Amino acid sequence: MSVWALGLNHTTAPLDLRGRFAFALDQIAPTLHSLRSSFGSHRHPQVEAAIISTCNRTEIYCASEHMALDHTVGWLAESGGVAPALLRSHAYTLHDDEAARHAFRVASGLDSMVLGEPQILGQMKDAVRAAETAGALGSTLNQLFQRSFAVAKEVRTATEIGAHSISMAAASVRLASQLFEDLAKTRVLFVGAGEMIDLAATHFAARRPRSIVVANRTLERGEKLATRFGGEAMRLAELPGRLAEFDIVVSCTASTLPLIGLGAVERALKQRKHRPIFMVDLAVPRDIEPEVKKLEDVYLYTVDDLAQVVQQGQASRQAAVAEAEVIIDAGVQSFMHWLAQRGTVPLIRQLNAQADEWRTLELARARKLLAKGEDVETVLEALSRGLTQKMLHGAMAELHAGDSAAREQTAQTLSRLFLRKER
Incomplete structure (x- = not known):
């Protein structure tokens, strides 16, 4: 295998x-x-x-x-x-x-x-x-x-x-703290409601931000997560219109296409009068279009960007x-x-099957002899002799087959198998 x-x-x-x-x-x-x-x-x-x-x-x-x-x-x-x-x-x-x-x-x-x-x-x-x-x-x-x-x-x-160890969620909080002097004054948006967002929300909630909002495709699941942190939930469809409200955006969904595009972020920045937005894209594939990173007032980090932060203390x-x-x-x-x-299981099964077949044959022969009135000792002798001959027949045949080198190798193998001394 x-x-x-x-x-x-x-x-x-x-x-x-x-x-x-x-x-x-x-x-x-x-x-x-x-x-x-x-x-x-x-x-x-x-x-x-x-x-x-x-x-x-x-x-x-x-x-x-x-x-x-x-x-x-x-x-x-x-x-x-x-x-x-x-x-x-x-x-x-x-x-x-x-x-x-x-x-x-x-x-x-x-x-x-x-x-x-x-x-x-x-x-x-x-x-x-x-x-x-x-x-x-x-x-x-x-x-x-x-x-x-x-x-x-x-x-x-x-x-x-x-x-x-420093998780990506903890690293996100650390980076956000470098941008915003007081996280308690920030509004945080989480996009998605899976395990990574749960972990990120736990870390950010510990800093008591001004507000927490969870945007999720399924509103019920978003509400369940938001309630744990005293936040509110909104539908994913509302995201483009409300993006300007948030200072921090953390996203991690299973979407195969970006959910937050360059145009939506540009419009949000205009509404915010170019106050900075800290964004973390933990999704693979991306939730946020990579072009967003080029915007002057956006600080966008992906999972790969967080590598340097999380490696601190590794030594x-x-x-x-x-x-x-x-x-x-x-x-x-x-x-x-x-x-x-x-790898030896099939061979073991074959050996057991062969031994069972021999045993069945010799038992059947012994029962016939007993039914005819044969002496028990004679029948047992015949039974043991029959089993012994069947077990040794192949080995004896191999000892007489092939050249001298092959016979010598066979002899050594048979010695190990059949002539082991009981301890």
């Missing part, structure tokens, strides 16, 4: 390219179906697959009897509408122990923009549940991910890898990283040992 992974993340691919391969959680099932169907049923009859898609990465994990990395690259390139060569130049491909090590590092927060951040673990668990629901998760990938979760828990428990955690890598190495070795054992 082979395991392989294909991915691109914040260190290998620019934001706009990552946006081409971003999949919302409700897109995972049909996307997995498309991927697995693309392999065909002849060479890859049962390909296991899972897709992890976040603002910082998209990764595909697969398992099958035969590795198919090139096919996976071609499929993903086609799904994103780019040339395979372009995708390869920004992607990483891993297999077997390398793929396992990468999965363990991702789950443990060692491959994140924010070293040690715990959010990726929840995102991986969501991805695994989605793959399982879609019927794409088999025993091999299930083992890989369950072991990655266990390793992540051990890393978080045994090391200080997550100590003092102090390098000792914890080294400890985490030791735990991960042990986890990789354990998984690869399990994977290697999986």
